[in-house]
Amino acid sequence: MFTGIIECVGRIAAVEPRGGDCRMRIAAPDYLSGVRIGDSIATSGVCLTAIEIADGTYVADLSAETLSLTTAGSWQVGRAVNLERALTPDKPLGGHLVTGHVDGVGHLLEKTEDARSWRLEFEAPQELARYIARKGSVCVDGVSLTVNAVSGVRFGINIVPHTAAHTTLGELKPGDAVNLEVDLIARYLERLLSSREEA
CATH class of the missing domain: 2.40.30.20 (Elongation Factor Tu (Ef-tu); domain 3)
Structure with a gap:
């Protein structure tokens, strides 16, 4: 983890x-x-x-x-x-629980400046979009991020100067492919609800 x-x-x-x-x-x-x-x-x-x-x-x-x-x-x-x-018992959980098991590949659509930050809009594969929720968590190229907006298969995030400088996200360009891992809790919640409906 x-x-x-x-x-x-x-x-x-x-x-x-x-x-x-x-x-x-x-x-x-x-x-x-x-x-x-x-x-x-x-x-x-x-x-x-x-x-x-x-x-x-x-x-x-x-x-x-x-x-x-x-x-x-x-x-x-x-x-x-x-x-x-990998996470150890003495390591702060500063982001969210990430497994390192990539769910799919998305693409950067737009990158715009917002004061000292950057707003990035991505397109996710159709089958993953349902797991991405506004103010939920998503992992992009290994980086834990908060989702700011969702519209269909598109979602937007904001990266502050520290994130831009200390990860690869600051170098992304429109069209670039990224690894996506959706929120672990969202996946298990869907499975639990579908099992209940089947029962």
């Missing part, structure tokens, strides 16, 4: 195709102290397992499913990625 509060921005250092899936090396100097092999690191919202740690980098295997269902399939060397280590 994660919180969606980004701790570091790393960069893809190497991409090694391996017969349909791939292995990636992610550079994060001065961030990996205390990280051990087998630990989970949310990488732009995708939960990856560190299988090697050396020289300020970690290595992870990405399955064919991960590559096809997230933006990871398009990651190239040099790309910036948001990083967060």
Whole structure:
């Protein structure tokens, strides 16, 4: 589990195709102290397992499913990625509960300045839109955000200067693809209600 509060921005250092899936090396100097092999690191919202740690980098295997269902399939060397280590009992829950299991890929439609902040409008896949509610939570590329507005498959968020400067969201451009994870509670609530109706 994660919180969606980004701790570091790393960069893809190497991409090694391996017969349909791939292995990636992610550079994060001065961030990996205390990280051990087998630990989970949310990488732009995708939960990856560190299988090697050396020289300020970690290595992870990405399955064919991960590559096809997230933006990871398009990651190239040099790309910036948001990083967060797994939640521990002594870590503040500053964002919301995030699993690192990406639900789908959305796209940035508009980006406009609002005083010192930015307003971003995204389009979500149709099947995810019902889980996104005004003043609810959504995870975009691993970042926990509050939804400001919803209209059909579109939703808007606001990022303050700190978020723009310390995550990859400040560099997004209209048309860019992003990993989306909808609120965990919304998914379980729907399942509970549908089970009740079936009964």
